[in-house]
Amino acid sequence: MSDAQLSGVAVSPGRASGPVVRVTEPLGEPASTPAPDDLHAEAARIAPAAQAVVSRLEAKAEAATGDAATILSTTAAMAGDPALVSQAEQLVTAQNIPAARAVYEAAGSFTHALATAGGYMAERVRDIEDVRDRIIAELLGVEPPGVPELERPSVLVARDLAPADTAGLDPALVLALATEEGGPTSHTAILARSLGIPAVVAVRGLLSFGAKALAVDGDTGAIEEVDPGAPAVAAVSAGAFDWDGAGRTSDGHLVKVLGNVGAPPDAHAAAEAGAEGVGLFRTEFCYLDAADEPSVEEQRAAYAAVLEPFRGKPVIVRTLDAGADKPLAFLSPEAEPNPALGVRGVRVAFDRPDVLDRQLEAIAGAAADSGADVSVMAPMVATAEEASWFADRVRAAGVARAGVMIEIPAAALTATEVLDAVDFVSVGTNDLAQYTFAADRQLGAVAKLNDPWQPGLLRLIALIGDAARETGKPAGVCGEAAADPLLARVLTGVGVTSLSMNAASVRAVGATLAGASLADCERAAQAALGAPTAAAARTAAKDA
Template sequence: MSTLRGVGVSPGRAAGPVLLVRDRLPEPESGPQPVDPASEAARIRPAAEAVGQRLRDRTAATGGEAAALLEVTAAMATDPALLSAAERAVTERLLPAPRAVFEAAAEFADALAAAGGYLAERVRDVQDVCDRLVAELTGTAAPGAPEPAEPSVLLARDLAPADTADLDPELVLALVTEEGGPTGHTAILARSLGIPAVVAARGVLPGAAGARVDGAAGTVELLDDRVAPESAARTRTRWRGAGATADGQPVKLLANVGSATDAATATEAGAEGSGLFRTEFCFLDAATEPTESAQHEAYAAVLRPFAGKPVVVRTLDAGADKPLPFLDTAAEANPALGVRGLRIAFERPGVLDRQLAAIVSAAAETGAEISVMAPMVATPAEAAWFAERARAAGAGRVGIMVETPAAALCAEELLAEVDFASIGTNDLAQYTCAADRMTGALAALNDPWQPALLRLIDSLGRAAGAHGKPVGVCGEAAADPLLAGVLAGLGVTSLSMTSAGLAAVGSSLAEHSLPDWRRAAGAAAAAPDPAGARERANAALAS
């Protein structure tokens, strides 16, 4: 028996026999050259349509986040740019169709990886699509999660979102991966399905006969013998659609959205509003700046389901991981530390002014109660500059994202300029620990339970309390049921997450009073490491 530690991303304990997930397909051969290149190239699009249709068929049995991810993967499988690049590789370079698809996908994946951040998270999707297309073209089985014959613990190098989306929680007792991180889709979907999960568990492959998994502690015991299936999820009180602690202290539970589909899913899931509307998602493919009218229509489609509810609209968080073609930003050696977010607006204030005007008019049309906030703010002067322009455009409530240690450390001065703050824990964690959140080997440093991160949030919560201003969290940390309560104990007044996490977080919050959560928060922040933070928080709640 051996015990490994990774990053726990979905709470719960489970044990059972191990089932290994098929790894990626080997690279297709570069030869022989096709006898008829035109006919060989013509095989690619029908294969893509077949793969895309199978993915779309699976959405019928899912919903919410899982269905959206399957639809995205299906769209990637039939992406005209990808298929055209593969066809050219056949006709111009005389590659066999499987190899042509492999090389075209590799170019796309390399470009996304170089962008970093959110776009880098799409690399696994591209690899998954590539494997499915190659399998279709070669008549072989695609990699991925097999259907368990009995309740089992799945072990994998990594899981593509499409493989995780429709897993059966009755048959999949737990998930463990060697790679991945706490902000990836495996973590998000595992929480939504209620499956205990641990990522970045180095050495978990080639596996064992059985395994015991603790998704909260992040531990995996590999057993030499098979073990009878068992699971022990935490018993939760029923969530009634409003966020509050056991003693009635309100903590708004909101959803992160980027599209009209996301907004509809959020309202169906009971979200009290949206704490993060990612406006750049409406225009990722725009070659020219959308007109104010086009922006109005795009924003209104997302705001409409939230009529009468609060929505925090983030202005364009472009650059670095979300390059927008119409901005034509210059290449940077280190884009994550470059001209991104509000820094682009300093160079092009007209882009910001037109966006603010469209947001305000869309809110007036739809009845959503909007606030606007700027991303990547580092100084009080930056906060003041944004607040002045936003208020001039007619935005009644103005805030900032806290994603940099500088903003957290200068919270008193920044909050004097704006009405609220929202913590982006994904970026704040990676900047605090100087660890790219897309690098699997550094996943532990991006664990949102890192005491350094909790201490920064604590200082921000204290500053917000002193100013009488709210502070929210809109990173993936908000979707961890135990950590959500700890964040409330640190002074956070709202939590925004993927819609699938709302019920579990709402139920967990209601299990303890605010004083109990404050005690747990203090214990966690004083811990030496993430594992200790979790343990101390649980111990404080149990005492």
């Protein structure tokens, strides 16, 4: 690689080049001094500042559509969270600190809780930090960090982008995105795909690169310095096909295109995007802020609100994914030296089957209330014995279909035995990659190892596809790997029967599948499986 070229993780296809515009860095840590003269007056400034941020974000949401509108509305709700405002107000008077510092510290407790929750929840830390910085900027009377006003089509370069910034981008002015941090499952990646903006994340050394103009290749992950005087080149990518809403290849091979959801707004966004159902309903939202276990009735009502948009359609509900790295007060977890490899997921249920049984009762009730066709699956299953134990409890609770997530390499290697014990499996590619490559999915320095195009990961998924064909049972993919339209063809080619993703990617994946035959998908899969690197696998699949 030349000195004029860098490389990262390609997350949104297409190629573009143009002048660089640097996104403003987040605000630094506010000072704890001087102490306010009037503590109560200082505390009283926080709520109006938060409301001003809410109003601006809501105005942006009203002007946006689809997933961008949903994310802006969600960010606005975070900014107006009474718990955040109240905690910050209390810190002013309790610690004798300025309002800006109090907001910073209050937000820190929220981000810590999300970070320790791991997985999808940890990926939302950036959302809270964005809200924090916007409120602090309002209190200090300065411009908030983020994307500056663009005067001409440009390539945006940033350490990372907050969801609200990404959601507000104008594809006519933003040629491409490149960030030094982030990963394949970040909001930057998800929204860039939905907006059709080429994007590369986790580009180490990007901020010190110093180029005045860049070419960004969202297919290969290459970032290259170009002549600043050269004309800008708008995004070039493969054209999309019209999609009729039915998940299938051009020759009629069925592949369900489903949504990943974690709360009612996600469910409505997925339904509006045309998802045929839900491949992953994360139930943690019902537990996150609970000091005590929610009652069966509370859980039932919360789940029914998510299931409601999918009456008569398939929904796969994942049971509580908690443990030492996702601490919940009512579970009283013991400290562990390596939480990621400890008592988490279904392993918690082995110690507390009563918690699982109450959740299953609530899920069965919510299914009856909503009319959705509900199946249930367990996270972090390692063996066929564990799968069988879970399936027995699901059926005893009155839910007809039981499955498990394959996120551990051992489960992938024994997929046939696991499928003998359950009705279906779903591959969590985010965690499966993390455990296969011993690479923390939240750490930008190892993001390339979590690239879903890694041949080692694809070959494990191919083993699962072989087991699905052998047993005649479904095998889905519910990690963000399913959101990559080209990779969706490869996954179909190795035997995956359903793909579940963020709402923003539903139509692109459905259209891409509709434009290829099953034989096309199988050829792309074989080409990718035989490649030595992630970049080579992506190129080989595209060429095939």
